[in-house]
Amino acid sequence: SIVLVLCISALPSFSQGRVVREDESGFAECNAFFAGRVPPDGFAEPFHVKICQHFNKEPRFATLYSTRDKIPLYSAFKYSKPAPGEEEQWLVEPQLDDPDSALREMVREADVAGTVANLGASQALSSDYVDSGYERGLLNPGLLHEGDFQVAAYTLTNAVPLSPSLSQSWHRDVARVVEQALAPHCSQTDALFLVAGAIPSSVRVKGRVSVPESLWLAACCDAPRGWSLGLLKTPSDENGLADLTVKELEKRLPAGANLFGSSCGGDTQSPEAAEAALQAVRQIHSGQRQGEQDSSLVRKVLGVIATPFVKLLELLVSVLVGLLKLVLYFLWLLTKRVAGAALDGVCSLWDGLVSYLKAIGTVLLSIPCDVGRVLVNICLGFLQILQDLTSLTYRILSIPVGFVLHLAAFPYRSLCAIPSVLRDAAAGIGGTVSLLLDATAALVHGFCYLAALVGRRVVPRVSSDE
Template sequence: MRLFPWDVSFRYKEWRQQLYRMNELLLSVLQGMWWRWRAPRVMALSNGGRHGMNKIDDPHSNLAEVISEAEAITSVNSLGSRQALNTDYLDSDYRSGQLYPFSLSSDLQMATFTLTNSAPMTQSFQERWHMNLNSLMDRALTPQCGSGEDLYILTGTVPSDFKVNDKVAVPEFVWLAACCAVPGGGWAMGFVKHTRNSDIIEDVMVKDLQKLLPFNPQLFQNNCGETEQDTEKMKKILEVVNQVQDEERTVQSQESSSPVSSARSKRSAPSPPEASEGSGSFLGKLMGLIATPFIKLFQLIYYLVVAILKNIVYLLWCVTKQVINGIESCLYRLGSATVSYFMAIGEELVSIPWKVLKVTVRVIRAILRILCCLLKAVCRVLSIPVRVLVDVAAFPMYTMGAVPIVCKDIALGLGGTVSLLFDTAFGTLGGLFQVVFSVFKRIGYQVTFENSGEL
């Protein structure tokens, strides 16, 4: 069980069903012990355990935890100054009722019999409220939250200006908020029931329920994971809620029709015709016999017409009320959607100048960066020595002046190469001629010598 600052909440456990039969067996005993268990509702837990508690009416009281009201009156100072007593409900149709019935809780004493779980209720309202909660818990809330381990319940009231015996404030309506904290498949749902007899339980969103409460509190952290809620499970819960509402309307119609039928039966019993004194004539009796069936027929028609008119008026009243409630709900939702739409548009319109300013600042920053880069480049250019700049500027002139010299050197090289080739060719030819000449010279010398011997 998780306790919250200003309301009571209960963690709905799976093994509640195992205790359900035992709770029903103990129901009669618990009803008799109801007022004897008022002492824990007087107390609030402190740092230590159960016996170290601070009393609401008398913080310095050393009484034990379980004590009857009769014993506490003589021992506790100013008992009843800050909480309701049995005497506050005398001569009234109200009694202290539980917002969350103990039959649905696993901790019978500490969980449900506390001050924060009690409120003035009539018997009929308490029966209908508990019937609604039992139906919702068994058929909708627990089945749609796994085993119920992650189901959290908050209950509370909103007080009205009416007080019982000018002491105990009667709630204007009671409410219940449920949060299924299953990761990735959770949901949150709220329920409201006004204390008027003709009102039925209504389903609301948790954020809408918070707006109905004083000071607009936040019931669950992050609205019970509003962005990750399972819409399919919420649709199934709403289907069961519609069934519970139809069942309650049927019960109300049956309860409202039963007094009408009983009154009709009393009225439909005609009183025996009383004969006037002294009318013993045959003509008077004959007229009475003739008129009696017509009188009864007119009475029957009158009762039927009255009953039909009553039922038609009641039906029209119910239809009108449902239409008005539907129109109010539609107008409220339309107004909420319109306000949300205009708020979103307003936020966007307000944010446009800011966004334009941000873009302008970014453009100016980019221009400043470009100018900074240009200045850096100019500074680097200016930081180069003048001699290097002169050499770079004179390089084309030196290049153009060196072209004739290079061409001359190339021409001299080519001329030397051609001259060398001619020298090589002429030298080779001269050598060949020299060899041929020397060979012919030898041959001619020998021939001449031989010819001279012959002579």
């Protein structure tokens, strides 16, 4: 924040809005904007703050600001010279919200966001006017000034919420009256003191900023043959501008209000000069009203004449709009179809590309697996060959061992086999003898049987022959 303060202070053309201390007299150096250097009386409230508006290190006008209503109660200034409006650069006063702020000058709201404590607690901000239906109307219109005086007028401490039409009429009427009536009827232009103010109401923008119930302007020509007068504008009569004496105007203000007192010429005021200035104001206002009436009549006549052409033009416009809608709808459908086809093609291409990449990825991933599988098979083959060689070697080495073992066991097995062989031989011989006996017996039996059979055959035949 210190760097920000230094950067802002270094700007060559910067608006300073110094809050006047209580121990200072009036508005300090801005007392020069009041007749006789005496500010108005009757506006002493705890929530009223005096501001001496500066620009380029010079005082430009004075403002009494209400921190409760968050609008200026009045701004005192001098008429300099009218000029076209420049670019608006709205500023805020940091000291209103933070008396301890190191910023002793007005700054752009965006430049101090987050650096000033309670910003907006005692003054209006630009955000209060956003989407509110109200404009920032200047009590001290920038159109009455040129150069630095005009730039200094665009501060939120000099603005009140006004409807767009009321803001336009206020700036227009005040500029015309001051430029065409008041200034020409003051023998010394530098002696024309102006105080523009607003009377707060209970209506508030976004619950914060008071909407004025009326606007007023008090003028004092503090010169030989001087004069003073007042003007009042109400929202109910946006195009009207009531002319009053200063005393009559003070009755519309808070009780005890005294705008000029004896500071505006005193007994040296000229009633004739005041009347002349007042007549000039009324002439401007009546001429404005007449011009508005004439323009209204002309507008009515032109409206009657132009109505058929306007209707025909509206018909043609509606037909053209309809054709344009059809063309746009056709183009939209065509674009939609083309975009859909293109999108489908892109999607198909994308799907094919994804599938191709997926297949390539699968093949690439399978290559290491196949290589690993081949290597494993090769290793298994080598192991099998090694196993076979080992088995063959074992078998080759095991033949002599078996032969030696069998040869060493031959005597033992031969001796052990002799009893078995003798037993088997005896059994064989016994069997052979038994077989011979059985064969002999069977042969004898056979012969006996044969003899018996022959005998039975022969003996009966002999018997029969006998």
